[in-house]
Amino acid sequence: MRSGSRPAVRTPTPASAGRDLTRLQPLGIGLGYQAQLRDYIRTRHDRFDFLEVVPDILWTDLGRGARPRYRDIAQDVAFIGEVARTKPVIPHSIGLSIGSAHRYEREHVEQMARWFERLPFAWHSDHLAFHLTEGSPQEINLNLTMPVTFDRETLDLVTRRILDVQRRIAAPFLIENNVAYFEYPESTFDEAGFLNALTAATGCGLLLDLHNLHTNARNLGVDPLAFLDRLDLASVVEIHVAGGLEFDGFYLDAHSGASPEPVWTLLEEVLPRCPNLCGVVFELFGSWFDELGAEGLDRQLGRMRDLWARHRAQALAA
Amino acid sequence: MTQANFQRVLGRLVTDRDFRARASLGAAGPRRGLSAIERRRLMAIAAAPGLALTARLIDSFRLGKLITLLPLTRALLGPVRFAAEAEAYCAKVPPVSFYLADEALAFCDHLKAACRRPYLAEVMSYERAMIELKRPRPDGAARPSQRVVFEHDPAVLLPLLARGERPRAVPRRRHVAIGFLGTDGVDWRIEGAFSSPRSGEVAEGRRGRRLRAFRRS
Numbered sequence: 001m002r003s004g005s006r007p008a009v010r011t012p013t014p015a016s017a018g019r020d021l022t023r024l025q026p027l028g029i030g031l032g033y034q035a036q037l038r039d040y041i042r043t044r045h046d047r048f049d050f051l052e053v054v055p056d057i058l059w060t061d062l063g064r065g066a067r068p069r070y071r072d073i074a075q076d077v078a079f080i081g082e083v084a085r086t087k088p089v090i091p092h093s094i095g096l097s098i099g100s101a102h103r104y105e106r107e108h109v110e111q112m113a114r115w116f117e118r119l120p121f122a123w124h125s126d127h128l129a130f131h132l133t134e135g136s137p138q139e140i141n142l143n144l145t146m147p148v149t150f151d152r153e154t155l156d157l158v159t160r161r162i163l164d165v166q167r168r169i170a171a172p173f174l175i176e177n178n179v180a181y182f183e184y185p186e187s188t189f190d191e192a193g194f195l196n197a198l199t200a201a202t203g204c205g206l207l208l209d210l211h212n213l214h215t216n217a218r219n220l221g222v223d224p225l226a227f228l229d230r231l232d233l234a235s236v237v238e239i240h241v242a243g244g245l246e247f248d249g250f251y252l253d254a255h256s257g258a259s260p261e262p263v264w265t266l267l268e269e270v271l272p273r274c275p276n277l278c279g280v281v282f283e284l285f286g287s288w289f290d291e292l293g294a295e296g297l298d299r300q301l302g303r304m305r306d307l308w309a310r311h312r313a314q315a316l317a318a
Numbered sequence: 319m320t321q322a323n324f325q326r327v328l329g330r331l332v333t334d335r336d337f338r339a340r341a342s343l344g345a346a347g348p349r350r351g352l353s354a355i356e357r358r359r360l361m362a363i364a365a366a367p368g369l370a371l372t373a374r375l376i377d378s379f380r381l382g383k384l385i386t387l388l389p390l391t392r393a394l395l396g397p398v399r400f401a402a403e404a405e406a407y408c409a410k411v412p413p414v415s416f417y418l419a420d421e422a423l424a425f426c427d428h429l430k431a432a433c434r435r436p437y438l439a440e441v442m443s444y445e446r447a448m449i450e451l452k453r454p455r456p457d458g459a460a461r462p463s464q465r466v467v468f469e470h471d472p473a474v475l476l477p478l479l480a481r482g483e484r485p486r487a488v489p490r491r492r493h494v495a496i497g498f499l500g501t502d503g504v505d506w507r508i509e510g511a512f513s514s515p516r517s518g519e520v521a522e523g524r525r526g527r528r529l530r531a532f533r534r535s
Binding site: 250 | 379
């Protein structure tokens with residue numbers, strides 16, 4: 001990232017940071033960055049309005065105690081810096097482990113604060129999940145976003161962490177509904193109720209991942225429309241769509257191609273009902289790009305844009 | 319701190335196959351440091367197919383990292399044996415980092431102890447050296463050059479593997495290669511003839527002469 005480059009996004013003022021989602025500017029259609037998409041991003045930049053990037057893939061974590069702990073990967077950082085001169089870049093982290101009981105990755109927050117100084121972003125996000133657990137002799141990093149329990153203890157824990165993130169970084173923070181392949185019994189809240197309690201307690205926004213919701217519907221029998229009816233949609237700032245695949249009797253959130261029709265149906269359902277929505281992002285793992293192809297990706301983004309144009313006016317009028 | 323214990327046991331359920339198998343039969347039900355509801359939750363999910371799938375996803379992600387950084391080792395072992403060794407490694411060594419290099423180096427340690435096969439030691443040493451040379455390091459940390467001893471002609475061996483072919487009867491020819499990170503990628507100082515596994519281009523060199531032909535960026 002070039003610190004001297006002019007940011008394409010509005011720098012949030014302290015007054016708008018953290019809690020006031022209504023002051024965010026809609027960005028439109030977003031594409032998730034992967035290194036394999038660089039040519040596409042360069043040559044077809046008119047197909048999307050902003051780029052979302054998992055910041056964790058732009059650096060190498062040298063581990064706790066290393067100074068500096070996070071080492072930029074120059075090629076990726078330079079590319080993102082180049083894009084940021086013409087389009088907003090929104091970070092979507094995987095590194096916080098905000099639901100880990102023993103600790104969360106506080107140094108990741110500091111790293112994001114440094115990035116916010118280099119490249120002011122309109123908002124940022126991570127997952128309602130954990131991947132760090134205590135281990136012997138070393139802490140375990142499960143390499144996967146594990147579901148948290150929906151109970152009061154987790155609510156209090158994640159609330160404290162979100163408030164901490166909001167205090168440190170002057171941009172709204174969003175939490176993403178997670179994908180899971182099993183369910184904990186005896187929950188105090190359903191997922192939507194838990195997310196509502198979290199947004200009420202912290203003022204954070206939601207990143208509503210419709211493919212996660214669809215995957216949970218397929219595997220766990222979640223009723224997606226009932227989930228959306230229960231969810232406080234005024235908190236939704238960003239939506240994710242993606243594709244998946246069948247594997248061994250499950251449907252996987254694999255980001256492996258075109259979004260399935262039920263995800264488009266959910267998007268149509270929810271777009272007019274999210275008054276503070278600022279962006280819809282298509283996620284694709286780079287290794288699947290050859291299979292989907294540039295034209296296939298065009299079609300996904302084009303369909304998103306059509307729906308956005310059709311439904312945003314309705315949402316704003318409401 | 320029972321929540322931390324709960325997550326610790328859950329982590330073990332998705333990274334330790336034997337523990338999961340025992341827990342799913344109720345034979346090794348976690349007890350200590352857990353509330354009653356946490357115990358019931360863990361017992362309920364231990365046998366869930368989705369938990370086993372989660373464990374497979376974690377292992378698959380780790381396998382993907384190994385394939386990325388050890389392509390020649392994989393070509394030598396073949397994808398099936400490589401995956402089997404990765405599975406054995408994952409069952410023995412829990413994941414500790416998202417990042418590729420640590421995982422690949424730990425897997426090399428596993429392979430060194432677990433697997434005997436012609437050419438394996440030198441191919442793995444070469445890939446291990448590439449990882450060590452290219453991995454990011456803290457400020458001020460030394461980046462030592464890497465020494466790889468080939469017992470077989472690397473000019474034959476490495477290009478074959480880079481093309482995905484299994485080597486057979488590669489001539490025995492000892493080479494000592496010293497790798498270091500230059501301004502434009504990894505360079506090797508070698509003894510004897512050597513070639514690039516990517517281009518197949520052969521560069522002739524004499525003992526101790528610095529050659530640039532053997533490079534993978």
